[in-house]
Amino acid sequence: MSEERKKYLKKVKIKQISIFGFQFLLVLLFLGLWEYLVKIGFINAFIYSSPSNIIKTIIELIRKHDFFIHILVTLKEVIIAFILGNILGFTGAIILYEFKYLAKVLDPFLTMLNSLPKIALGPLIIIIFGANIKSVIIMALLINLIVSILTIYNGFLCTPSYYLKLFKTMQANKWQTLFKLVIPSSYQTIIASFKLCIAQTLIGT
Amino acid sequence: MNNLLDISKLTKKYQTKENEIVALDNISFGLKKGEIVSLVGPSGCGKSTILSIIADLDHDYTGTITRKSHLKYAYMLQNDALLPFLTIYENAILGLKIQKTVTKENLAYVDYLFKLYKLDEFKNNYPNSLSGGMKQRVALIRTLALNPDILLLDEPFSALDQQSRLLISDDVYKIAKKEGKTVILVTHNIEEAITFSDRVIILSKRPAKIKKIIEVNFKNQYSIYERRKDANFNYYFDIIWKDLDTNE
Numbered sequence: 001m002s003e004e005r006k007k008y009l010k011k012v013k014i015k016q017i018s019i020f021g022f023q024f025l026l027v028l029l030f031l032g033l034w035e036y037l038v039k040i041g042f043i044n045a046f047i048y049s050s051p052s053n054i055i056k057t058i059i060e061l062i063r064k065h066d067f068f069i070h071i072l073v074t075l076k077e078v079i080i081a082f083i084l085g086n087i088l089g090f091t092g093a094i095i096l097y098e099f100k101y102l103a104k105v106l107d108p109f110l111t112m113l114n115s116l117p118k119i120a121l122g123p124l125i126i127i128i129f130g131a132n133i134k135s136v137i138i139m140a141l142l143i144n145l146i147v148s149i150l151t152i153y154n155g156f157l158c159t160p161s162y163y164l165k166l167f168k169t170m171q172a173n174k175w176q177t178l179f180k181l182v183i184p185s186s187y188q189t190i191i192a193s194f195k196l197c198i199a200q201t202l203i204g205t
Numbered sequence: 206m207n208n209l210l211d212i213s214k215l216t217k218k219y220q221t222k223e224n225e226i227v228a229l230d231n232i233s234f235g236l237k238k239g240e241i242v243s244l245v246g247p248s249g250c251g252k253s254t255i256l257s258i259i260a261d262l263d264h265d266y267t268g269t270i271t272r273k274s275h276l277k278y279a280y281m282l283q284n285d286a287l288l289p290f291l292t293i294y295e296n297a298i299l300g301l302k303i304q305k306t307v308t309k310e311n312l313a314y315v316d317y318l319f320k321l322y323k324l325d326e327f328k329n330n331y332p333n334s335l336s337g338g339m340k341q342r343v344a345l346i347r348t349l350a351l352n353p354d355i356l357l358l359d360e361p362f363s364a365l366d367q368q369s370r371l372l373i374s375d376d377v378y379k380i381a382k383k384e385g386k387t388v389i390l391v392t393h394n395i396e397e398a399i400t401f402s403d404r405v406i407i408l409s410k411r412p413a414k415i416k417k418i419i420e421v422n423f424k425n426q427y428s429i430y431e432r433r434k435d436a437n438f439n440y441y442f443d444i445i446w447k448d449l450d451t452n453e
């Protein structure tokens with residue numbers, strides 16, 4: 001390795017570390033300010049809590065052993081809702097793509113469901129399914145499923161027309177077109193949708 | 206029947222919500238085995254439509270098409286349309302995979318073409334690391350790999366720079382002549398039509414009607430460059446130029 005290269009790599013590394021350092025400082029600053037404003041009574045400790053309070057509560061929860069159980073239960077809900085949401089979302093998108101007629105029929109309803117403030121349905125779902133893990137999962141699904149379906153479906157629709165034409169000229173059937181072209185081309189969108197799904201699921205649970 | 210393919214009184218109308226578009230009007234011509242024919246006409250006149258009807262991708266027309274049985278078609282398009290997530294080798298055998306004809310002979314032929322076009326060492330590269338000309342060569346291999354009786358070339362060189370355009374059209378010309386492939390080339394480039402083909406069919410602007418069919422005869426059949434230098438070249442250029450609707 002040349003001297004210049006070593007110098008350059010060192011510079012890059014220092015830059016990275018300094019960025020991380022500043023990020024860490026910003027977080028500290030934020031927490032400090034928060035703590036300080038609560039102390040002087042500028043913001044309400046009951047509503048906004050305070051960093052020291054949160055740490056105290058966590059320590060207390062850990063001491064009473066049920067902190068990890070709570071985390072585990074929530075984690076289980078998140079994972080189930082996430083996996084279900086993605087599988088169903090993916091399947092839904094494929095069904096819409098293969099049955100364009102159905103997609104046209106469902107279009108206004110999907111848009112409507114999507115724009116509904118789903119959190120507001122929370123109480124309704126708890127009334128129907130009871131206050132248990134089932135309704136939490138259904139709640140989370142409700143939030144992420146429609147978004148998943150629509151995001152992935154729109155990704156499918158973005159497959160460039162010249163690829164579709166190529167597949168047509170090679171006499172590919174519709175499953176070959178789906179699995180060899182449409183799905184792999186939408187890889188980015190599908191990953192993006194998975195990420196979005198995590199965020200949405202966290203809100204839901 | 207002498208011809209591989211006979212098209213008779215082919216008429217095609219596209220129906221859209223807004224209106225009816227007459228694309229082809231009473232087109233008739235035949236194609237002999239091993240013949241290279243160019244379709245020349247202003248853009249939007251209906252050239253691609255003729256190809257897709259011939260390849261049986263569009264059944265909505267009037268007129269008759271008589272084919273020798275079991276004709277296999279393969280297309281080459283303006284856009285190389287190589288899938289970015291497959292290596293160029295995987296791209297080249299995509300058609301074989303789709304048509305479930307991945308055989309030893311076919312793969313050997315693909316290997317032969319990779320060597321012929323000096324793409325051998327790039328087999329495991331992805332398309333984005335290749336030049337436009339190399340990519341169009343991979344598209345050519347993908348087309349030839351299907352071992353078609355009729356090659357349908359829909360302006361396959363028009364997105365290329367002049368140099369690659371000449372090189373690759375010469376590649377196609379040579380391999381078509383060598384292996385006795387029957388070819389229909391769609392182009393709006395007059396020089397290309399003359400140097401590439403045995404016959405040039407001049408189409409009017411939409412709806413496409415056949416204006417003239419010109420037999421092209423050169424003493425030298427060996428390459429596209431040599432055909433350009435032939436004394437007859439300018440003669441053919443003039444008659445095609447006069448007949449082509451140029452108000453695009």
Ligand SMILES: Nc1ncnc2c1ncn2[C@@H]1O[C@H](COP(=O)(O)OP(=O)(O)O)[C@@H](O)[C@H]1O
Pocket residue numbers: 219220221226228246247248249250251252253254255411
């Ligand atoms: N699927 C379609 N629906 C409606 N009109 C079409 C369709 N495909 C092509 N056309 C029209 O038919 C005419 C001929 O098209 P095309 O065969 O692609 O022309 P060319 O290949 O000569 O440029 C054009 O005017 C085009 O707009």
Ligand SMILES: [Mg+2]
Pocket residue numbers: 249252253254359
């Ligand atoms: Mg065209």
